[in-house]
Amino acid sequence: MEQSSMNDLNGVSTEARGALIVLEGLDRSGKTSQSSRLLSYLEGLGHSAELWRFPDRTTSVGKMISSYLSNESQLDDHTIHLLFSANRWEKKSLMEEKLKSGTSLIVDRYSYSGVAFSSAKGLDIDWCKAPEIGLLAPDLVIYLNILPEKAAERGGYGGERYEKLEFQKKVAAYYQILRDASWKVVDALLPIEEIEKQLQVAVLDCVKACQGGKPLSCLWSS
Ligand code: Z5A
Ligand code: MG
Numbered sequence: 001m002e003q004s005s006m007n008d009l010n011g012v013s014t015e016a017r018g019a020l021i022v023l024e025g026l027d028r029s030g031k032t033s034q035s036s037r038l039l040s041y042l043e044g045l046g047h048s049a050e051l052w053r054f055p056d057r058t059t060s061v062g063k064m065i066s067s068y069l070s071n072e073s074q075l076d077d078h079t080i081h082l083l084f085s086a087n088r089w090e091k092k093s094l095m096e097e098k099l100k101s102g103t104s105l106i107v108d109r110y111s112y113s114g115v116a117f118s119s120a121k122g123l124d125i126d127w128c129k130a131p132e133i134g135l136l137a138p139d140l141v142i143y144l145n146i147l148p149e150k151a152a153e154r155g156g157y158g159g160e161r162y163e164k165l166e167f168q169k170k171v172a173a174y175y176q177i178l179r180d181a182s183w184k185v186v187d188a189l190l191p192i193e194e195i196e197k198q199l200q201v202a203v204l205d206c207v208k209a210c211q212g213g214k215p216l217s218c219l220w221s222s
Helices: 031-044 060-069 077-100 111-120 125-132 148-153 165-178 192-211
Strands: 005-007 013-015 020-025 049-053 104-108 140-145 184-187
Touching: 020 031, 020 111, 031 049, 031 104, 031 140, 031 192, 049 077, 060 077, 077 104, 077 111, 077 125, 111 125, 111 165, 140 192, 148 165, 184 192
Parallel strands: 020 104, 020 140, 049 104, 140 184
Antiparallel strands: 005 013
16 A cells, blocks of 8 residues: 555644554454454455464463463463563564554454453452553454353363353453443354454544554553
8 A cells, every 4th residue: 555644633744554453352252253354354455464463472472471371381460461461562663663664453352351351360450551551552442242151152162271251251341341432342243244344344444544644652541
């Protein structure tokens, strides 16, 4: 996509850029399925786009997280929270570079997962938000809304640490606290193709706004 520069309402010159689109939701809500569909959609329209996910288990921090999630190692709740956050910080400059070069990023889980999961363990929510301050704020947060009982019925809860119904109920309650009116909330029980259609509209609007020079901002705005 061609890069251009334009003036915003305050007369400040802003550059066309890619959009930062985050998918959030309980386990088995369909984030990964919808993320790949959105990537194909944007690419099919000729947009430059990439699919990212957190945790990024490929980095050395990510490997520690992966070992913790699969119960191969034990870590204090605060420590693992900071590792999840560090895993986002280590990708921040690349994320910014990609967005500024015009590539949109579809991100499967982000800071909201970090705060909801750690708060559900009993950590103070403001403490959980603090290390996320200064990371890039998403241009769009998509929340795939599903009752924990319904998500559990989808099966596939394996041996990973958080894949338990009672815990997922607490996570859902913290997502409710984090949610604001800007989030695009979709009923995750709808057929995959129906959800896909609803998301395409929201995502395309968002990509266009960013191409039009919407400024990048930082967490934590709410
Ligand atoms: N975590 C954290 O604590 N702190 C952090 O900062 C971050 C994460 C970033 C990583 O899990 C764990 O780390 C996670 C949060 C915590 N905790 N847990 N547990 P992950 O992201 O690697 O988890 P995953 O393996 O990708 O699974 P998932 O995210 O739980 O699933 P999903 O991506 O939401 O769903 P899916 O894989 O797309 O679909 C699940 C199944 O449902 C699959 O069979 C689909 O075909 C089916 N599906 C999807 N959509 C539909 C619809 N609409 N109808 C019917 N069936 C559907
Ligand atoms: Mg997933």
